[in-house]
Amino acid sequence: MADRSELLESALDCFPDGIALLDASSLVAVWNRAAEAITGYGGANLLGRPVPEAMEPLLHWRPAPGVPELESGSQSGRGFLVHTRHKMGHDMPVMARILELRDGLGGRIGTAVVFHPAESLDALPQGDGEGAKVASSQAELKDRLAVEFEEFQRGGQPFGVLWIAVDQGRDLRKTHGTGACEAMLEKATAAMAHGLRPGEEMGRWGDDEFLVLSHERTAEMLAAHAQALAGQARTADFRWWGDRVEITVSIGAAQAERDGTLVNLLEKAKAAMIVSVQAGGNQIASAPGGQVCSPL
Numbered sequence: 134m135a136d137r138s139e140l141l142e143s144a145l146d147c148f149p150d151g152i153a154l155l156d157a158s159s160l161v162a163v164w165n166r167a168a169e170a171i172t173g174y175g176g177a178n179l180l181g182r183p184v185p186e187a188m189e190p191l192l193h194w195r196p197a198p199g200v201p202e203l204e205s206g207s208q209s210g211r212g213f214l215v216h217t218r219h220k221m222g223h224d225m226p227v228m229a230r231i232l233e234l235r236d237g238l239g240g241r242i243g244t245a246v247v248f249h250p251a252e253s254l255d256a257l258p259q260g261d262g263e264g265a266k267v268a269s270s271q272a273e274l275k276d277r278l279a280v281e282f283e284e285f286q287r288g289g290q291p292f293g294v295l296w297i298a299v300d301q302g303r304d305l306r307k308t309h310g311t312g313a314c315e316a317m318l319e320k321a322t323a324a325m326a327h328g329l330r331p332g333e334e335m336g337r338w339g340d341d342e343f344l345v346l347s348h349e350r351t352a353e354m355l356a357a358h359a360q361a362l363a364g365q366a367r368t369a370d371f372r373w374w375g376d377r378v379e380i381t382v383s384i385g386a387a388q389a390e391r392d393g394t395l396v397n398l399l400e401k402a403k404a405a406m407i408v409s410v411q412a413g414g415n416q417i418a419s420a421p422g423g424q425v426c427s428p429l
Contacts, residue, residue, distance in 0.1 A: 151227075153246040154234075159183060159192070162243065171227070171250055173220030187218035191229050191246050214251055214279045226251040228283050251279050258399045260298075260339015270337035274344055277334060281346055282395045293355045293388040295345040295362065296402040297325075300381045300414035302341025309373060314341070317371050321380050324369035328362045342406075352388040356419045359384040363417060381415035388420075 142163060145152050151168035155161060160183060164176035174185055184192060219225045229248040236242050254275040262268075278294075285292035299321050306314040322335065322343065329335060330347065338344040345362070349355040366382045385405030389398050401420035409416035 150247050150249045153184065153191070153248075155184070155192075155244040155246070157241060157243055159244065167249075171248070172217075172225070185220070187220070187222075190215050190217050191227070191248060192231070192244070214276050214283075215248070226254060226279070228279070251283070252395045254279060256396050258396070258403050260342035262337070262340040262342075264340070267337050267340060274334075274336040274338065274346075277336075277346060278344075278395060278399075282389060282398070285389050286391060290348050291350050291388070293347050293349055293352070293386065294398060294402045295347060295355070295359050296338070296385040296387075296399075296406040297343040297345065297362070298339075298383045298406055298410055299341045299343075299366075300383055300410070301378060305373075305378065306340070313373050316373070317378060317380060320369040320371040321366050321382065324367075324380070325362050325365045325382075328358075328365040330358070344402075349388075352386070352419060355386045355388050356417060359386045359417045359419075363415065367415075383409035383412075383414050384417045385409060386417065386419045 142165070145154075145163060145165040146167075148165060149167055151171045152163065152165045153161060153168055154163035160181055161176075161179040162181075164174070164179050166176075168174075169176055172185075172188060174188070179185070213229060215227050215229045217225050217227055227248040228251050229246060232245045232247075233241055234243040234245055257275060257278070259271055260267075262271075281292055284290075299318060301317065302314055305317055318341065325343075325345075326335065329345070330349075333345060333347050335343055335345045347355060347358060349358050363382050363384055366380050369380045371378045371380055383406055385402045385408065387398055387402035387405060405418040405420040408418040412418070
């Protein structure tokens with residue numbers, strides 16, 4: 134008859150997530166088959182040894198900016214995005230959860246790490262922009278998108294995105310330069326920020342484009358929220374050399390689906406935004422179908 138350790142290892146090998154069990158000295162006691170497939174490291178070579186250096190971020194990760202850290206031992210399925218490296222050397226983002234293991238008296242006896250590959254964040258469609266400000270915002274939003282979408286797919290609250298293009302951005306950049314355009318974008322974002330729901334995040338996604346990460350319950354509510362934000366943008370009082378520049382935005386709204394992917398969600402939001410731009414700007418379009426409506 135198989136002993137308990139054999140039964141445990143066989144059971145853990147059935148899980149699709151990578152599972153690493155570490156003893157109180159942080160040496161590998163179990164490294165299941167999924168962990169082998171995900172990382173490239175064989176379990177037999179790791180038993181009784183520390184986690185490979187390339188995988189150490191699994192034990193020392195920090196949450197993405199703006200995301201509250203879970204308490205040790207939390208049973209939440211949320212996890213966090215962690216950047217590790219595969220045995221072959223390439224970057225490997227994973228969604229990870231870590232649990233402290235304790236005996237019946239509360240003493241720490243080890244650690245359990247559960248992880249699975251995150252969708253490639255490099256594949257996410259994004260707006261055009263190469264400046265440091267845009268790149269920094271995109272990097273933070275990518276991590277937050279991965280975390281929010283992961284939580285949604287594990288049964289969390291509804292999730293959707295608004296892809297916002299400031300209609301006057303490109304022309305103002307050409308005619309008055311980057312300084313004028315950046316000043317206008319600051320006014321636009323400050324105005325729209327007044328309409329954000331608690332817990333929502335808005336960030337730069339391109340030279341003249343922004344994303345809002347939202348938890349509206351339905352696609353209809355998300356579209357109505359987009360209309361309200363577009364109305365907020367029009368209240369921005371921006372003047373350049375004494376001339377008032379009216380600010381309007383074109384917004385694409387897309388609600389996440391349980392069986393969808395993050396890439397597909399962003400693609401739908403971008404396509405809807407393009408529909409609103411092609412309709413003349415100052416419009417809202419919802420995916421799928423790109424139904425266009427005017428702002429409130």
